[in-house]
Amino acid sequence: MALITPHNLVFMGSIRSVVACLSLASVARKMTTATGLSVSGTSSAAPGLLRLTSVPGYDQNRVNDVLLVRPATQTQRRCDNDTQNLQDGNDHVVFFPGDIQNFQQEMALQPDAAPWQCWSLERVGFTLAHRFPGCHIWIIRASQMYLHKFSCYQNFVESNLFGAPEHSADYGAIRHLRALLGHSMQQAGLPNHLPPLSGTSTPGPLPAGFSLTIVGFSKGCVVLNQMVYELAGARANPELKLFLDKVSALYWLDGGHPGGSETWVTDKCALGALASSGVAVHAHVTPYEVRDPMRAWVGREHRHFIKTLEDLGACVSHKLHFEDEPASIDNHFRVIQEF
Numbered sequence: 001m002a003l004i005t006p007h008n009l010v011f012m013g014s015i016r017s018v019v020a021c022l023s024l025a026s027v028a029r030k031m032t033t034a035t036g037l038s039v040s041g042t043s044s045a046a047p048g049l050l051r052l053t054s055v056p057g058y059d060q061n062r063v064n065d066v067l068l069v070r071p072a073t074q075t076q077r078r079c080d081n082d083t084q085n086l087q088d089g090n091d092h093v094v095f096f097p098g099d100i101q102n103f104q105q106e107m108a109l110q111p112d113a114a115p116w117q118c119w120s121l122e123r124v125g126f127t128l129a130h131r132f133p134g135c136h137i138w139i140i141r142a143s144q145m146y147l148h149k150f151s152c153y154q155n156f157v158e159s160n161l162f163g164a165p166e167h168s169a170d171y172g173a174i175r176h177l178r179a180l181l182g183h184s185m186q187q188a189g190l191p192n193h194l195p196p197l198s199g200t201s202t203p204g205p206l207p208a209g210f211s212l213t214i215v216g217f218s219k220g221c222v223v224l225n226q227m228v229y230e231l232a233g234a235r236a237n238p239e240l241k242l243f244l245d246k247v248s249a250l251y252w253l254d255g256g257h258p259g260g261s262e263t264w265v266t267d268k269c270a271l272g273a274l275a276s277s278g279v280a281v282h283a284h285v286t287p288y289e290v291r292d293p294m295r296a297w298v299g300r301e302h303r304h305f306i307k308t309l310e311d312l313g314a315c316v317s318h319k320l321h322f323e324d325e326p327a328s329i330d331n332h333f334r335v336i337q338e339f
Contacts, residue, residue, distance in 0.1 A: 178194070231270070
């Protein structure tokens with residue numbers, strides 16, 4: 001979410017918000033039936049749902065909380081036979097959430113966040129598990145939540161308190177994600193986890209069948225943007241190149257942040273590196289971000305992002321959701337269900 005203001009928070013009690021929550025709850029109930037997941041109580045007690053705290057990245061000062069939703073088929077097989085030696089599938093989805101999104105228990109304690117619990121990290125995990133069946137879903141919590149509202153991905157991109165980024169070519173977002181995901185897989189007990197970064201010029205192979213999809217929503221898109229700026233340099237590193245070669249798709253979902261520019265990457269060199277990578281690029285937006293007259297640059301940058309990638313021959317798809325409806329924060333969140 002670009003910025004939560006008192007005006008935006010009026011939407012919290014709206015009927016449309018309630019409808020969206022009920023719709024997401026229906027998805028969660030379906031996931032519960034399939035996986036045995038619990039949608040109430042503590043996440044640590046729910047089979048298939050695992051919360052990892054203060055997982056380190058590539059240095060000890062960069063840590064993030066991570067939520068894992070295991071594939072439904074794997075969880076069911078474990079329930080059927082606890083002694084079965086499972087070989088986990090190795091398809092993974094990483095999700096970076098937006099403002100106000102947090103763990104359900106923490107959102108319940110905050111008056112501004114409580115009405116939006118249907119978009120908590122756990123609930124979104126259920127939705128993504130439904131969207132990407134058979135994949136491990138990793139939700140990366142922002143390392144800082146200023147005023148319990150404003151997500152700040154300082155571990156991935158230089159940011160101010162409100163999470164507005166200042167992009168550069170060598171901040172280390174890709175390296176941090178590579179190490180964070182490897183440590184998370186190891187802590188979760190996955191048998192085919194990523195090996196630690198060795199720093200050698202001849203790294204060993206990654207686990208067989210490993211693939212990765214990365215999704216950013218709203219403020220979370222700043223991480224994807226930073227990765228784009230780092231692509232050219234990272235691909236010159238043998239270990240990071242191996243990792244990047246396993247990224248099959250990047251999804252931007254209604255990107256936004258409180259800064260006055262760089263909501264979407266417009267630098268042609270950076271976009272050239274993205275286009276030449278062969279990664280499938282998907283951009284899903286709503287009028288809340290790209291048709292806001294008070295932030296007209298967001299729509300202009302989005303159009304520039306798409307046109308430049310198309311001109312460069314990238315594999316890119318894009319869609320404007322809810323285009324015939326008034327811009328609303330409800331539909332901004334609903335893009336998570338609709339993409």
